[in-house]
Amino acid sequence: MTLKNKTLQLTIVVLSVVATVAACSEAGSNQSETKKEDITEFRQKEKDELVARGKYLVTVSGCNDCHSPKIMTPIGPVPDTTRLMSGYPSEKGIPTLSEALAKDQSWVKMSHDVTAFAGPWGMTFGANLTPDEATGIGNWTEEVFVKTIRTGKHLGQEGGRPVMPPMPWYMVAKMTDEDLSSVYHYLMSLPAISNRVPAPIPPNEIKVVK
DSSP: OOHHHHHHHHHHHHHHHHHHHHHHHHHHHHHHHHHHHHHHHHHHHHHHHHHHHHHHHHHHTTHHHHHSOEEEETTEEEEOTTSTTOOSOGGGOOOOEEHHHHHOOSSOEEOTTSOEEEETTEEEEOOOOSSOTTTSSTTOOHHHHHHHHHHTBGGGOTTOOBOOTTOOHHHHTTSOHHHHHHHHHHHHHSOOOOOOOOOOBOGGGSOEEO
């Protein structure tokens, strides 16, 4: 075999090896990309399932009763779907009570849309639970949300103010960790609505109309 033929054969072998390596590399890259897409798709599906379960739990637990503004209909007040879980409408201002109602502690009073309440504890308002960072819970981590429900303390802080009546946190606290995680993810999936709900008002500071 001549030197020219040997050189040609060697060149063919080298090119074959290079082509094989390139093909393997491309296949590996495609497999890696497919794996990344599969993981992303799995995580999105997992998140969608959490949100769907959270919506179910919030709906059947009646959370909209106190935390969503209402629209009056022939069957009574129903949640305003454009403002779900945004709390007591701040544009309504601070409600006032007659002197007689303020003094009567044998009843719990509430606004017609069931987002403001007055009783022996004072006056409280349905909180904004949308992911608005300034007026809602947009800055809350899942841990803070769960701790708030578990402890009945605002932001889950030891020594912090209590989660006020009529919020039945002690009942919601019986949800599993998975349930509370689902509720959190659902709330975070809602449109962020800017609505600064008034702080709780002590009994002696409730506005009274004589």
